[in-house]
Amino acid sequence: MNENSQNSNFIDKLSKLTVDNDPIDPALYEKFNVKRGLRYADGRGVLVGLTKIGDVVGYYIDESGSKVAIPGKLIYRGYNVEDIVEDAELHHQFGFEQCVYLLLFGQLPTQSQLDEFSSFLGSLRSLPEYFTEDMIMKAPSSDIMNKIARGVLASYSYDPDPENRDVANILRQCIELISRFSTLAAYGYQAKRRYYDGKSMYIHNPLPELSTSENFLRLTRNDKSYTRLEAEILDLALILHAEHGGGNNSSLTIHVVSSADTDTYSAVAAAVGSLKGRRHGGANIRVIEMMDNIKENVRDWSNEKEIEDYLYKIGKKEAFDRTGLIYGQGHAVYTISDPRAILLRNKAAELAKEKDCEEEFNLYTSIERLAPEILYELHGQKKRICTNVDFYSGFVYSMLGIPRELYTPLFAIARIAGWSAHRIEEIVAGKRIYRPAYKNVAEEREYVPMEKRK
Known part of the structure; x- marks a missing residue:
């Protein structure tokens, strides 16, 4: 066995020790009211700071404390x-x-x-x-x-x-x-x-x-x-x-x-x-990869029924990467509409004419219209979702030859x-260093001297 193989095997053994040692019971997150990903159960972010720079508006909180979706x-x-x-x-x-x-x-x-x-x-x-x-x-x-x-x-x-x-x-x-x-x-x-x-x-x-x-x-x-x-x-x-x-x-x-x-x-x-x-930033590449797959499997891009059938397959984990995700759909804040997607789509229509990509542009707009309804039907989500900016940004970059x-x-x-x-x-x-809390859920153990370890 060469040195590279020995090193690889040793790393695999160490990796197994790490994986076996680190799992945390998901029920503990609920028990200790942990906001995983700094999010509440309804998806809202935990308030950790104040800013005057920018705002992302997709809903408001009514008198009952419920989220009410509004255009983004x-x-x-x-x-x-x-x-x-x-x-x-x-x-x-x-x-x-x-x-x-x-x-x-x-x-x-x-x-x-x-x-x-x-x-x-x-x-x-x-x-x-x-x-x-x-x-x-x-x-x-x-x-x-x-x-x-x-x-x-x-x-x-x-x-x-x-x-x-x-x-x-x-x-x-x-x-x-x-x-x-x-x-x-x-x-x-x-x-x-x-x-x-x-x-x-x-x-x-x-x-x-x-x-x-x-x-x-x-x-x-x-x-x-x-x-x-x-x-x-x-x-x-x-x-x-x-x-x-x-x-x-x-x-x-x-x-x-x-x-x-x-x-x-x-x-x-x-x-x-x-x-x-x-x-975070790589989502538009996943959209393009998905669209490559759709274009290979949908023969008639103007046939909405054929597009719809294939989107159902993706949503049911029967096609593309079998994750059930239709990339470019949904956002943490926007629900009714992502204003960035709308602005980019409208400008993309102009570029599609210049680049003779109108057929492909129409395929995108069909998916934008169909995908949110398909995902809502398949997963019964409590909230509607909208097409996000990543759906159109990759298409724009591809038309630009980037x-x-x-x-x-x-x-x-x-x-x-x-x-x-x-x-x-x-x-x-x-002017204050971030120092959130992590609760230790490991039990304290009695130290074992070297000669007594197994």
Whole structure:
């Protein structure tokens, strides 16, 4: 037996010890009134903090204490995101940079303030000297989220004042990261293409006059070209993913880690690690994989009965990954509607015409209409569910020709704006380290000396 096999067998033995030792009786969670996942039994999150940054509205609590579902709203600093999107379209502007300004500073910028801020962001998009060669090309990663996290941590070494906790310095660090996330992701992808896929690598310089969405498309495409509509719909996706309240896992992560009084790069890298998780930021990839399966098994995409029959099979664990999940359906807060999904779907209709993908778009809208009813019928849930933003974001990215390994990094490129606002809020207003309680349910045991152990 070779050394690798011996090590593997030893790890397997240790793993069995770990698994056998760690189970906890589920009844104990109820006995001690534990809020698993920081959630109440009805799915509401446990209140652990206050924020002025964003709000996710999907219900209200009536006089009896019951949840009453309402159409979903996404609020940034008191403003409905639908109004932000509408205003950006009206003025033929890219809106993500305005959202960044709003989330960081709590107010809508004037045109001159926005121009100045956008220009400042643009001037910071290039990575520090030798960073690309030393930190990206010399250590490529098969996963771009890990590459971004490493890039964030490596940025500490290029910062002349990395440990300074003054708000001005933290703001400077956050703005630099917001600006550079798209470059980190694009260059990490190019290195992955070269070293893992055996394809050509294209390293283009970001242009300071371009928006975040324009630069991302420029940096990831061989010929650097894109249409205005392509950049607009990617900009919309960035707006819709920039913030989602303080309770989502990655935003909570940056609050928790920041409360320990660590540096900006450590806190942001932790948030990236959270977002990478398959229960958080990777959901749109699961939607695309499911849609691949549906397209292979539904011959006539215009036949709703055929679509419905196959969705029933998925819901009954008879098809696709046999989990019974129809991905892109349901949300922890939204029940009647996810406003992000509606906005993205409406813009996706325009792009589908440009890309000659209208038949596929119609398949998506059919599933959006059918899936919630099918899941309600199959599982008898107490609440209705709605299609969420992940259902359409992957479709939009696929029409844009964006590789799947960049779907979750795109989420990070947007959410770094919200994370930065939450980090600053924690530094300014939190000022107390998170220290929730865990109840120990193991019995105390009498120590056994070495010679008496069996």
